[in-house]
Amino acid sequence: MALLQLTNVTGGYTRKPVIKDLTFSIEQGELVGLIGLNGAGKSTTIKHIIGTLLPQKGEIRLDGVTLNEDIDQYRSSFSYIPETPVLYDELTLKEHLELTAMAYNIDEKTLAQRSEQLLKEFRMEKRLNWFPSHFSKGMRQKVMIMCAFLVNPKLYIIDEPFVGLDPLGIQSLLDQMDEKKKDGASILMSTHILSTAEKHCDRIILLHEGQVRAQGTMNDLRRSFNMPNATLDDLYIAMTKEQDNE
């Protein structure tokens, strides 16, 4: 059984749908890239999966349940890193980690272990008692990443993870993702950095105007576009051109 299964999901902010009839799934231990132009519906898709938007039609199952069936289990099964960091101005870095641990029922000992390792990995040990107003965009992003990885869920949902991170930060994030994958977790990541997506993703979902244009491994995609040896950049451009000609 797929860990995450979207079946014919249609939805958006108003009655006019942004995403139409989306169907795709993510298996356990898979890293899937969600790729598309600005406005293709990547963030809207993610908002439906995390449950801040509810589908007008269709169904989203995470680890066997929908949000309505078991909201606690559904929400415990994923952690989310938004495109723009959303932090509490009134909480220090340490308190962000503590709050997250409390919400996801992680005991204090595990919290101490995991946060020590994460703080070291992202080089934030010295900023434990700082408020976010003193953080740069990249550091804010790191706080979000650390909170997400602290939870250790079955699914990670990451929206544009590399924007604002320095090269070391990007490497740390990729390392963390690899490690979690090895432990059996799944990752859904939306991004514009196609070379990184091509290198690290097991499968790619190409989203265009709210619909799945193509999905599969790089080889599947090359076959469906009839472009052997193409890079993801080539495929991406081919997709947009093809749509323009229609």
Next chain:
Amino acid sequence: MNNLQEVWSKRFNHYMTEVQKYMRFVFTGHLALVLVFVIGAVGYQYSEWLKVVSDTFPAEWIVAIVAGVILALSRPVTLLRQPDQVYLLPLESSMMRYFKKALTYTFWSQLGLPAVVYIAAIPLLNTVTELSSTQIWIGIIFILLLKYVNVQIEFNYRYSNRGANTVVDRIVRAVLSILTIYFVLNWNIALAVILIVLLIAYNTALQKKVKTLPIPYEHFVNLEQNRMMGFYRFANYFTDVPHLTGSIRRRGWLNFVYNLVPFGKKNTQSYLVFRTFIRTDDHFYLWVRLTAIIGVVALIVNIPIVTWVITGALAFATTLQLKYALLSSSDFRMDRLYPVKENQRKDAVQKLLRLFMLVQAFIVLFCSIGQPLFFVPAIIVLVLSEITFKFSKDPSNNDFSY
């Protein structure tokens, strides 16, 4: 260039609607009640004091200093916005027309305060000084003149110094304004006129410098943003102003309060709410201010029924406003995704309010000691707060989209 005047009038209309929108909430709130009470009490005390005030009371100096300092605070209202630094750049040379309109508005909108202060002082001047009524009223004309020159100078000074060292200019103008009013009140009109001429010369010198310099957009936009933020902060005490983030302070001396919230999943929202309340200036000072007012009222008002009514109104206001501030939010926060019970936030806010209203009740109790039925105000605080929380609308936003 007609369209710059249009730009001004459009902005002005927009600004007025914005101000009116929020002022409605301000004057229907508890402030109106407190104001009526305070103005009444102060007016009564003032008239009583006038009966006994001694002839040697330095009324001229006091009126001159208060009015002079207020006159010197003439921050220009330009209504400039961030994008203007880019879009209005080609209109640089005709911008003076825009600023002329802006300064006219600044003058009229800021004239009220010094005028009211002066007019309120007229009974005092009549009692203490030898001035005739006509002479006192001529003082108003000088207030008008001084305000006009002060507004012009402050703008030109900020313009030519790019917003640096404004304190120096303000002190100079305050001193000159104080002396002018003092001379008028001693009926030394010649000296007063000389000082005004001096101020005008100061302004002319600045104007010459202004003509050679580009508009310091950065400074004026900043000034404007701070002014609007100040207004929104103020309005936020009475209603929910969207997207307003208050300033944060650690207030480490209150850390012990967090011990009331032990580590654990069921305390997730309490963990957050306690810190949000204590560290956000807007929330915390709201409580401090209202508690202080209740305390002072309990301490000085000797008519029990008045104390009770005011205590009740303010306890109601504290609870309602804090409930609103902590429960309503249209912005996305991570805790909306937490796998915790939906009503945990509301319970957490209730727990916090119970604690801080209990503290408020204790303070009132302490301040009422010695009054007849001294325990009643404290009970009113607790009961009214509980009722208010229970029966007021739940402002939390259950709409998931953000």
